[in-house]
Amino acid sequence: MNKKVLTTCVAACSIIAGLSLIPVSGIMAQNTGRPEMTLNGGSKGPVLFKHQLHQNVVKDCAVCHKDFEKKPGALDAAKKDGILRAKQVMNKTCIACHRAKRGAGEKSGPTSCNACHS
Ligand code: HEC
Ligand code: HEC
Ligand code: HEC
Structure with a gap:
């Protein structure tokens, strides 16, 4: 050749x-899912959740998705099946991170009820 x-x-x-x-x-x-969605906040009212914003700041999908699947309605399904307790994700994932970040003096999300539920 x-x-x-x-x-x-x-x-x-x-x-x-x-x-x-x-x-x-x-x-x-x-599949990164919806950029924004409204989560079922039960009797306290719906929670507007900026999914894409969180994908950018949190980076690791598993921080949230270790507890529920990457499917619409997965959170409610996991609570209905008893895999997750009511408010478990809210307290152990959402608010826990917001508290930790605020404590570390970093940019963070809300920790008061009405800032998330409307
Ligand atoms: C801060 C938490 C959080 C992080 C981080 C996160 N997600 Fe999600 N994701 C959610 C929530 C909450 C839902 C809604 C589940 C439901 O409808 O019950 C969801 C739903 C989804 C869905 C289903 C489609 C939809 O629009 O509901 C897909 C696909 C998905 N996520 C992909 C990802 C990928 C890929 C990453 C990482 C790049 C990621 N997610 C990071 C919280 C998160
Ligand atoms: C960072 C946002 C955020 C804050 C702050 C927050 N919540 Fe939630 N809350 C959620 C999300 C997301 C869910 C759905 C997931 C879950 O149940 O873990 C939820 C679920 C709930 C539910 C329904 C549980 C069920 O399954 O029936 C109630 C009731 C509730 N929250 C009350 C409160 C109260 C009271 C406060 C203030 C002390 C509060 N939330 C603060 C995000 C938040
Ligand atoms: C691992 C950390 C982490 C987790 C988990 C997390 N957040 Fe956040 N969240 C943040 C940070 C950081 C910001 C601030 C982002 C910014 O303003 O750039 C934020 C901002 C927010 C905001 C304000 C968004 C706006 O309008 O600017 C809301 C509402 C919120 N988070 C709800 C939630 C809910 C509901 C969950 C659980 C499903 C959740 N977060 C899980 C870190 C987290």
Whole structure:
């Protein structure tokens, strides 16, 4: 094989390899869900939740999703099935983080009832 043929082959192979990566990364790109949603806050009223904002500040999906699936309605389903207690995510995940961040002097979210529930 002379040098020119080899170069052409290497170039072509890279293109083919590159193209074949597109559908793979397309499939692997994770579904990040709704950028904003209203969560069921029971008798205290609905909670507007900025999902995308949290994905940007929290980074690790598992901080929240260790407790419920990445599906719409997963939180209510986990409470209904007794996997999560009422207010468990609110207290142990949402408010716990907001308190810790505030305590550390970092940018944080609300900890008072009516700032989350409306
Ligand atoms: C601060 C908490 C939190 C973090 C961090 C978080 N999520 Fe979520 N996510 C939620 C809540 C709450 C729901 C709503 C579940 C429900 O409807 O019961 C949700 C729902 C979803 C859904 C279902 C679709 C939808 O729109 O409801 C997907 C998909 C999802 N999240 C993906 C992700 C991915 C991927 C990450 C990380 C990049 C992530 N989430 C990080 C809290 C979080
Ligand atoms: C950081 C936001 C936030 C704050 C602050 C907050 N809540 Fe919640 N609350 C939620 C979320 C999210 C849920 C749904 C998830 C859960 O039940 O863990 C919820 C759920 C609830 C529920 C329904 C539980 C059920 O399953 O029936 C009640 C009642 C409630 N909160 C009362 C309160 C009261 C009272 C306060 C103040 C002492 C408060 N919340 C502060 C976010 C918050
Ligand atoms: C691991 C940390 C962490 C967790 C878990 C978390 N938050 Fe937050 N939250 C933040 C930070 C940081 C901000 C401030 C972000 C900013 O203003 O840039 C914030 C901001 C907010 C705000 C104010 C958003 C606005 O309008 O600017 C609300 C409401 C809120 N969080 C609700 C929730 C609820 C409900 C949950 C649980 C489902 C939750 N958070 C879980 C860290 C967290």
